[in-house]
Amino acid sequence: MKGKITTHELNYTPPLDWAFFLHYLGTRATAGVEAVEGERYVRTFALGKAVGTLTLSHHPTDTRLLVTIRGNVGTQTETILGRVRRMFDLDIDLSSVHAVLGIDPHLAPLLAASPGVRVLGAWSPFELLVRTIVGQQVTVKAATTIMGRIASRLGKPVDALNQGGPLFLFPTPRALADGNLEAIGMPSKRVLTLQNVAQAIADMTIPFPEPDNGNLDGVKEALLKMPGIGPWTVEYFALRALRDADAWPGTDLVLRRILEQHESAYPPIDTDRWRPYRGYAAVHLWNKASQEQRNNSTGNVNNAKP
Known part of the structure; x- marks a missing residue:
């Protein structure tokens, strides 16, 4: 992969738990596309004609993320x-989130x-x-x-800039819709769901957004009409990909288990009290379960979450 190397700094309003991000990404990184290497997150990307790799790390002493871009990016840097x-949710001021969620005695300690x-x-x-469909x-x-x-079978190879680095671009919707997913490790119905969704996105029959320009409700409604897509998939996708801070994957097994454990709690848990930041409440509850x-080093309480 040829192209120049540039490094940029992104500010944020503290606090930010970089270790939390690294752990989350490290346990879910798609081999060949992304990886956590020590204190860094590395991934390939394609954006229009821009192709390259990103390396992200936290500044050792300041409230900034360091972003190194390698590749031919043209005018796409911004x-x-x-x-x-x-x-990485850098534009949120967490004080507004904490002001709402911190009132709840169940969430305040978290x-x-x-x-x-x-x-x-x-x-x-x-x-x-x-990832969300695969993780069902x-x-x-x-x-x-x-x-x-999926990445190694259908992704486009790129030239790695360092030994052991990312090797593939994640497959496009068209590549996934038309690709061979036989013996990929999923039930045939889920494979069909995945390829049908990819086909709809490739054909633009789903109003699928790029960041910052999507109709959130329109995307959610369109996805729910697809066979094999239920509320959990849509809410989890809305939380992370559509940046819906109030998305609530209430059918998630981990969240249901936690709420059931607190059924007799006083005051009782009312998730509506967490609006408009129910998504942040979900992340804290998941983080608690993961910790x-x-x-305990036993069981797998995260098995419902991709």
Whole structure:
């Protein structure tokens, strides 16, 4: 991959939990497309005619992310940086989130323990939608494995800039719709759902957005009409890819389990009290479950979440 290398700095209003992002990405990285290397996140990208790799790290002493762009990006630098800001939720002032959620005695301890947790978005809405469909009713590990198979089978190879670095661009909607997914590790019905959705996006029969210019409700309604797509898939996708801060994947197994454990709590849990930031509440609850899993080193409480 030829092209120049540039480094940029993106400011944010603290706090930001970079370790949380790295752990989340590291356990879900699509092999060949993205990776967590130490304290850095690396991925390939294609944006119009711009093709390259991104390397993100946190500034060692300041409230900034460092973004290194490698490749032929033409005039797309600002668009790329805008996508990074959206992906890592850099434009939110968490004080507004904490002011709403911190009133709830069930959430206040979680915010105090992990004040810099944000909603991780997605570089590509389509890539995140594929991950969400693949992740239906399987473990995080299984979904990650299948995503790697999809990328290596249907993704376009790129020249790696360093040994062991990303090797593929994630498949386009057309490549996924027309590609061979036999023996990929998913039930045939889910494969059909995935390819039907990819076909609809490639044909533009779903009003699928690029970041910042999509009709959120229109996308959600269109997806719900697709066979094999239910409320959990749509709400999870809306939270991360469409940046709907109030999205609530209420049928998620982990969230249901947590709420059931607190059924007798006083005051009782009322998720409407978390509006308009129910999505941030979901992320904190998932983070709590993930931490408990790592501490206990038993079971897999995250198996419902891609």
